[in-house]
Amino acid sequence: MSEPDTSKPVMPTSDQPMIQIEGMHKWYGEFHVLKEINLTVSKGERIVVCGPSGSGKSTMIRCINRLEEHQRGKIIVEGTELTDDIKHIDQIRREVGMVFQHFNLFPHLTVLENCCLALIWVRKMPRREAEEIGMKYLERVKIPEQARKYPGQLSGGQQQRVAIARSLCMNPSIMLFDEPTSALDPEMIKEVLDTMIELAESGMTMICVTHEMGFAKTVANRVIFMDGGEIIEENDPEEFFSNPQHDRTKLFLSQIM
């Protein structure tokens, strides 16, 4: 993997899809939580997933890096199919970074240690080299001065930016965002969204579960609406917001706008 080019946005045109989901189903016990999900994501695409709570948005993206297991259908990430094989799971987790609603930083480690941990223990990188990379990404999310602090000493917005930096350190080709701004105080949402916009401009392939419709309009090149465990509607943002096709989409948009 080469470094993402930060100068120009990469256009979403590539032959091999980054992520291919075919006929995926998932059950929690008796509860059919995901039904017949089909989704193809090309390199450089920015996809926003929205929908009412409990619609399976988070579950869907969590299936992509095997935080949740799907029971039927196929998930192929960069040519590797996700199976029970731990090698395939590890391979896919190398390519996929994830940012969580509650940041999930490691509270017993400093900000810099949070960033370096996986480089040192998964990538077997020497500490000095790992710290250089950690600092590089902390600078990119504009908080290098917090490197020696513990997560508990940072604001929510800063913590989420550290979490983004931590994922980027592993040099993923795909970033998953699971409601990254939902746990933040209103005045901190912008700093996180700005970081995500900057990342999108650098050409990162992104799937974001979010309720930030402003972000969807400016950044996404596709919006997916889910309800009841199904993908109901899928369109480019302009069409999606101005001309929604389904009643459920219309209802949802009328409730949040």
Next chain:
Amino acid sequence: MSLHKEPHPDLPPPMTSVGVIGWLRKNLFSSAPNTVLTLIVAYLIYISAVPLVQWALIDADWVGDSRDACTGGGACWVFVSVRFDQFMYGFYPESEYWRVNLAFGLLVALMVPLFLERFQRKGWLSAFILFIYPFIAYTLFYGGSLGLKEVETSLWGGLMLTLVLSGVGIVASLPIGIVLALGRRSSMPIVKAASVVFIEFWRGVPLITVLFMASVMLPLFLPEGTHFDKLLRAMIGIVLFQSAYMAEVVRGGLQAIPKGQYEAANALGLSYWKTMGLIILPQALKLVIPGIVNTFIALFKDTTLVLIIGLFDLLAMIQTAFTDPKWLGFSIEGYVFAALVFWVFCFGMSRYSQSLERKLHTGHAR
């Protein structure tokens, strides 16, 4: 009426709310019932402490070499000082005391750098203490090689035996307890079942039974002629028993770690053992330091139970000493001394755990 625009200056608090008088008023005499309680407690302290000090310090006899020296009517500490060597070393041959002193002295010397902030190689030193030092200590204690005279474990006793038993118990029960706790939370059914059975079995039997089993029953099952040291059997019994308790303490900590920590570690590609070792256990163990130290303290005091299988720890040595016809009637001094020694060690552990908690506190929130 106009709005007060200037910031109000800070005024000093009233005299009666700060200083000694303020403290007394706030804490001891804040209301009529509290004043009465304060006076009652003060009286109780007075009537119990004065005779105690009189007995233990003022009227006590400190020097001499037999009971004839005790004429003051107070405590006869001569008893303790005459028997002091036995209380410390049991029946260990007097000419070999230096080996015990050297072993414990070495341990203390090795542990000092661990408490120094600036010392860099704490990991290596800890590993040395955990994996190499026990062999050095065993060689010194037991002898039989390097020209050292062999000293049977049946001669070990007193505080030395208490420290050996509790030291081994503490060092071995924590890792076994951690493994059992992880096993009990494992998704693998056989591992989980084995851990549950182990923990519930050892937690369900009294330590006395375990020690009896180890010393009386176990030899019956072993092939005839197998020599299996009694002290070793007691140690294994204590370790297995305490590790079951430790497992439950550690499990309490594991359960307090939010699921998000596992998910973040998984998403970064960390394996199960790395997730546990680097992310989950450091946090979980920090949370349960009070519980772990509680178990250590209980273990330390429980080692006194070995006296029922004929091992002479500190308490057993003291009890033996005051059944000596020459020293009949000095059991109170003996027990007070035993209590004091145990208290010093337990209090030390308690203080250390508190300082450790403060040191490891990094300002929480996920």
